Amino acid sequence: MIRVKNIDKSFSGKIVLDNVSVSFESGKTNLIIGRSGSGKTVLLKSIVGLHNIDNGEIWYEDVLFNRLNFTDKKEIRKKMGMLFQGSALFDSMTTEQNVRFPLDMFTNGSMEEKLERVNFCLKRVDIFNANKLYPAELSGGMKKRVAIARAIALNPQYLFCDEPNSGLDPITAILIDELIKEITEEYSMTTIVNTHDMNSVMEIGEKIVFINEGIICWEGSKHDILKSDNEILNDFVFANSLAKQLRSSQK
Amino acid sequence: MRFLQELGCYFILLKKVFSKPEKSSIYYRQTMHEMVYLGLNSVGILSVISFFMGSAITLQTAYNTENPIYPTYLIGLGCRDSIILEFSSTISALILAGKVGSNIASEIGTMRITEQIDALEIMGVNSASYLILPKIIATLLFNPLLTLISITVGIIGGGLAGTMTGVITPQDFIYGIQYAFIPYYITYSIIKTLFFAFIITTVSAFQGYYVTGGSLEVGRASTKAVVYSSILILLFNVILTQLLLS
Numbered sequence: 139m140i141r142v143k144n145i146d147k148s149f150s151g152k153i154v155l156d157n158v159s160v161s162f163e164s165g166k167t168n169l170i171i172g173r174s175g176s177g178k179t180v181l182l183k184s185i186v187g188l189h190n191i192d193n194g195e196i197w198y199e200d201v202l203f204n205r206l207n208f209t210d211k212k213e214i215r216k217k218m219g220m221l222f223q224g225s226a227l228f229d230s231m232t233t234e235q236n237v238r239f240p241l242d243m244f245t246n247g248s249m250e251e252k253l254e255r256v257n258f259c260l261k262r263v264d265i266f267n268a269n270k271l272y273p274a275e276l277s278g279g280m281k282k283r284v285a286i287a288r289a290i291a292l293n294p295q296y297l298f299c300d301e302p303n304s305g306l307d308p309i310t311a312i313l314i315d316e317l318i319k320e321i322t323e324e325y326s327m328t329t330i331v332n333t334h335d336m337n338s339v340m341e342i343g344e345k346i347v348f349i350n351e352g353i354i355c356w357e358g359s360k361h362d363i364l365k366s367d368n369e370i371l372n373d374f375v376f377a378n379s380l381a382k383q384l385r386s387s388q389k
Numbered sequence: 390m391r392f393l394q395e396l397g398c399y400f401i402l403l404k405k406v407f408s409k410p411e412k413s414s415i416y417y418r419q420t421m422h423e424m425v426y427l428g429l430n431s432v433g434i435l436s437v438i439s440f441f442m443g444s445a446i447t448l449q450t451a452y453n454t455e456n457p458i459y460p461t462y463l464i465g466l467g468c469r470d471s472i473i474l475e476f477s478s479t480i481s482a483l484i485l486a487g488k489v490g491s492n493i494a495s496e497i498g499t500m501r502i503t504e505q506i507d508a509l510e511i512m513g514v515n516s517a518s519y520l521i522l523p524k525i526i527a528t529l530l531f532n533p534l535l536t537l538i539s540i541t542v543g544i545i546g547g548g549l550a551g552t553m554t555g556v557i558t559p560q561d562f563i564y565g566i567q568y569a570f571i572p573y574y575i576t577y578s579i580i581k582t583l584f585f586a587f588i589i590t591t592v593s594a595f596q597g598y599y600v601t602g603g604s605l606e607v608g609r610a611s612t613k614a615v616v617y618s619s620i621l622i623l624l625f626n627v628i629l630t631q632l633l634l635s
Binding site: 183186187188208211212213215216218219220222223224226227228229239240242243244298 | 411412415499500503504505507508510511512513514515
């Protein structure tokens, strides 16, 4: 479980996160939703330690992560996998080398063992015959899949996904969402996904946290979200005309 | 104030760079790769420039010492000392600041804005050390070799230009380049090269590592890397010359 307690974060005096407290459950796909600029990415990057928070506490199980020194943080980070918005694959490495990188860095297995693991991870995300391709030669969906394969190479305990289906067509987006959910269940990971895509919310959201202007406005499940009387949340959830029509027809 | 802040950030980055590597075998492989990428790939351009600079130095020395009281072998001596003392270390470093420095800044800067550096950090890799240390080691090892190549090619260029234009005979040129030779000048040149290699790599990496924004900012970081490296090279040239030759 990951717990965030009373965290504040500001950039050049502008408050981006204001006294945020939330917990993310193990073995579940936790979603952080909100409009662009609401503070989702800053919250996610603060949780993983890419941003130093101004105040508050971030707990990974019983470890107070934000007070650890660089070396101790590294130990927790070895248990993390992250899928970035732009995939963040290493341009100079092939697909195979990208997935092998964490294995090269942190394991002492033979090359055969590492390649076996690489092929297993690539197969798990349905990537075939692309071992020798560079990121520039892959489609957007393939890049996301390879990034997931790299993220799970070391069997992480925590998976973080920042806008995993941004820039993807609806079908590929659903496939990526399903993949994240399957992997979360398969490895009993604590997964946190940042998204503003309502399809993702309805497909994979087990616990949903709605953030608006740096403040947590609502928490609940995908079943609760449609029944909420929170106006700001409803403006977000029923933003498009199709959703609005459905809602008015339900009423 | 901003200068002091940047200076502080630079030294904090250096502290991160020189911390214990995660896995030496990976760093060794990266260093070998950087030696080829930053060092070996610069041999061609540096040789061409050194050849023509050596030629120009010889001809300029010859046309400015057209006096019967000066023996012609002094042209060879002038060519040799200009190349060893200044051209092959300082001017070559300025050329490398343009080629290698902008390359390092744009490579690391692009990795920063495409979140590749964040990806390294999330994996628990010390990104500063992984990306910058192999470049520093590679340039510190390879740049002295580049200086020696530059000296050799520059003197050959000078000799060929001098003899082909008829301003000096091959015998006089060879005598000139051997006359009153001080081996310490080579040491001086290599010491300067080591300082310049460190400046080019760390200043450029610093500019790239802390870039924020998009491709425009990466371009700016690349330009800053070349400008700041060049100024520091010239500043340290004066300081080292005073310290090593006085």
